[in-house]
Every structure is written in structure tokens, then in C-alpha cells.
Amino acid sequence: MIKRLRRRDLPIDTVKLARFLIGKMLVHDLRGHRTSGRIVETEAYPVGDAAGHAFRGETKRNASLYLARGHAYVYFIYGMYCCLNVSSERAGVGAGVLIRALEPTEGIDLMKERRGSSPVRDLARGPGRLALAMAITLRDDGVDLCADPSLWLGVSDSENRTVVAATTRIGLSREQNRPWRFYERGSRFVSGPALPKR
DNA sequence: TGCACGATAATCT
DNA sequence: GATTATCGTGCAA
Numbered sequence: 001m002i003k004r005l006r007r008r009d010l011p012i013d014t015v016k017l018a019r020f021l022i023g024k025m026l027v028h029d030l031r032g033h034r035t036s037g038r039i040v041e042t043e044a045y046p047v048g049d050a051a052g053h054a055f056r057g058e059t060k061r062n063a064s065l066y067l068a069r070g071h072a073y074v075y076f077i078y079g080m081y082c083c084l085n086v087s088s089e090r091a092g093v094g095a096g097v098l099i100r101a102l103e104p105t106e107g108i109d110l111m112k113e114r115r116g117s118s119p120v121r122d123l124a125r126g127p128g129r130l131a132l133a134m135a136i137t138l139r140d141d142g143v144d145l146c147a148d149p150s151l152w153l154g155v156s157d158s159e160n161r162t163v164v165a166a167t168t169r170i171g172l173s174r175e176q177n178r179p180w181r182f183y184e185r186g187s188r189f190v191s192g193p194a195l196p197k198r
Numbered sequence: 199t200g201c202a203c204g205a206t207a208a209t210c211t
Numbered sequence: 212g213a214t215t216a217t218c219g220t221g222c223a224a
Contacts (some may be wrong), residue, residue: 028221043216051216061209073222079206098216128217137217195202201223211213 002036002154007070007146014088017069018044018097019182021086023162025154026102028134035101035110035134037124038156041185043169044088044180047095048135051175054094064142065094069114072151072171074131081128084136086145086153100170100181101187103156104133126191 002025012184027036040176042138045052053062053075062075064172065087073085073096102124104111111123124130131137133153136151145153163185168177170192 045216053216056210059209073215076208077215079208079215080218083216101218126217169216175214199224201221203220205213205218209214 001157003157005070005146005153005155007068008087010069012069014046014095014097015044015180017086017088018042018180019164019166021097021099021153022164022184023160024180025105025156026084026099026134026152027106028151030135030138030150033107033110035104037104037106037130037134038184038189039099040054040070040106041099041181041183041190041192042105043098043100043182045085045096045098046165046180047093049088049095049175051169051172052095054096058094062094065144066092067097067144070144070153072136072140072143072145072176074136076138077128082131082137083127084131084134084140088157098127100127101183101191102130102134102158103187111120117197121188124196125189148188155159174183 054065067087068091071087084099089095124133165185166179167181169181
């Protein structure tokens with residue numbers, strides 16, 4: 001069983017939310033089929049961060065970052081992939097948390113179809129892969145993850161204890177030394193270069 | 199295991 | 212015209 005997260009459950013702070021989301025569930029119910037996974041890796045892009053898409057102010061593309069915390073901001077990158085973020089502050093303030101990797105839990109066969117049959121470990125290891133496996137597209141930009149019947153955040157009642165660790169973020173050309181990437185220590189489903197075992 | 203490289207298009211300068 | 216919060220492949224060690 002997965003219980004929905006309400007907006008009041010989410011911390012009103014980008015870095016705190018990024019840490020909070022580790023171990024929580026992302027669920028997509030689409031045409032009667034569910035795919036879901038445990039979030040094992042996130043990155044915070046707080047207010048004033050030069051690497052954040054909202055750094056230079058609100059535009060048509062990044063408008064969803066300015067919605068109340070818990071809304072989806074989906075953007076298209078490298079001409080090929082979509083990435084999912086969760087808006088993370090009060091309405092009118094632009095910031096978000098990038099969801100970088102999931103441990104697949106339900107709908108694994110469907111994820112394999114969407115991804116072109118890859119090992120379970122690689123289905124949602126990385127933001128572009130995650131969006132493909134979960135069938136998240138630009139149409140999901142702006143969705144309220146605390147209210148939408150299809151795409152939502154939750155907590156599993158069989159949630160096991162999660163040890164969260166922090167490192168620097170991936171793929172940036174600015175603000176590279178900020179410790180704003182969070183992941184579940186020991187998880188095989190985390191993207192990026194190999195990490196210390198414990 | 200670790201690099202270099204190309205694909206490919208929206209957004210911004 | 213440059214840049215980009217990525218990924219798969221190919222090749223070297």
C-alpha cells in the first residue's frame with residue numbers, strides 16, 4: 001500500500017525537501033497500468049543557485065518552478081530527454097528538486113517496454129531514463145503531484161529505514177561544489193560514478 | 199572501469 | 212550561434 005503525500009507533508013525548503021523525498025514513492029497510474037518506484041536520488045536547486053533554471057527569473061519554460069511546492073516541473077533537454085522536478089517553495093518563489101533515480105517497484109515489465117528492455121537496475125537510474133520508464137513527458141509539466149489522480153508522490157507503508165547521504169551534483173558547469181545531491185546510501189539504483197559502499 | 203563522442207532541439211544570448 | 216540538471220556506444224586499459 002502506498003499513502004499519498006499531502007502538500008502539508010512536504011517541508012517548505014528546497015534542500016530539506018530534496019532530503020525528505022529520498023525513500024518516498026513516485027507513482028504513475030496511466031490507462032489502468034501502474035508504474036512506481038522508490039526515490040533513491042535527488043538534487044536540490046534552491047533559490048539563488050546559479051545552476052538552477054529559475055536563476056534568471058521566470059520564463060515560459062520554468063513557470064512551474066514558481067508553483068506551490070509539490071508541482072511537477074518537466075523540461076526537455078539535449079534534444080532527447082525529459083527530466084522531472086518537484087517545485088519546492090511557496091507559490092511565486094522559483095526553486096525545485098530534480099528526481100534523478102528510482103528503485104523500480106511496480107510495473108517493471110511496462111518500464112522495460114518503454115526503455116527497450118534493460119536490466120532492472122538501469123530502468124530508472126538517471127533522470128532521462130526515469131522519465132522514459134515512468135512515461136513522464138512535457139504534458140506532465142505543471143501537474144499538482146499532491147492532487148493529480150495519475151502522477152503523484154506517496155509513502156509506502158512497508159517503508160524500510162533509509163540512510164541518506166549527500167554529495168555534489170552531476171552534470172553542471174556552475175556551482176559544482178555544492179553538497180546538494182542526496183541519495184540512499186548503499187542503493188544499487190543510484191546514478192553517477194561509483195560511490196563508497198557505506 | 200573509464201574516458202570520448204555524437205545525437206538532437208528548445209531556450210537563451 | 213552557443214548552451215544544455217543526458218544517455219548509449221565504442222574503444223582502451
